[in-house]
Amino acid sequence: MKAMVLAAGLGTRLGKITASKPKALVEVEGIPLIEHVILRLKKHRFTEIIINVHHFTGQIIDFIESRNSFGLHIDFSQEKELLDTGGGLKNASWFFDSNEPFLLQNVDILSDLDLTAFMQFHIDSESLATVAVRQRETQRYILFDENNQLVGWESLQTGEKIISRPGKGEISRLSFMGIHAFSPKIFAKMKDDGAFSIIKTYLKLAEDGGKITGYRGDSARWLDLGRIEVFQQARMILGDDFFTENK
Secondary structure (H helix, E strand, O other): OEEEEEOOOOOHHHHHHHHOOOHHHOEEOOEEHHHHHHHHHHHOOOOEEEEEEOOOHHHHHHHHHHOHHHHOEEEEEEOOOOOHHHHHHHHOHHHOOOOOOEEEEEOOEEEOOOHHHHHHHHHHHOOOEEEEEEOOOOOEEEEEOOOOEEEEEEEOOOOOEEEOOOOOOOOEEEEEEEEEEEOHHHHHHOOOOOOOOHHHHHHHHHHOOOOEEEEEOOOOOEEEOOOHHHHOOHHHHHOHHHHOOOO
16 A cells, blocks of 8 residues: 655744754654654554655655665655645655555554555545544534545634535535545545645545545544643653554
8 A cells, every 4th residue: 555644844833843853753752753654554564654744854855775675666756846745745656556546644643543544445435535623622624425435624813714515414514634545546636736735635525426535533642742731741642562562
């Protein structure tokens, strides 16, 4: 199976740390974020990975090469300017040429979500995209109906709300976990170029009748390491075994 790791971001929320290194190489419990993510992908039998790079590109490539690519096939997708998730994915579309479903994960997300079950759910659902979601207080929510189909998006901070299509039954506000699965058919339906949001793409696809499905990951341990204070809490939140089970 193939996967993509999003590692191009500037990591500005981490302050001075990312002035000299990319967020992907900031360590959690002595191990760089990108190594944590790759080892979990390897555990779930992903054998080919592409990493998008922009900020301190050379450091990331040198690190991967120093680890002999963890025994996997690893490529890189260079972004001269940041392309956001949608644009970054489209820029790497050449890598996903086998007509097989694939996974995408943000480098600053640590989770023990069962990626094997997640991918099988995506395949069985025959969706264009499947989004891992959970109940969590945040400022922005993706809206799903009782059949776990995406119907809209809402920002509590700005009051903006977008409804792409009518939903069936009760609508749930769910927060995004930074993990997606895709059918390669999605590339033909991505009409934007340059930098663009994958969420806006999802909303447009849903409006046009595309199947964008939510996968509930409420029982999984999960942590967004976008803020520096979270790094000191990682072991307490995720547990000791989280940092040893991939070894």
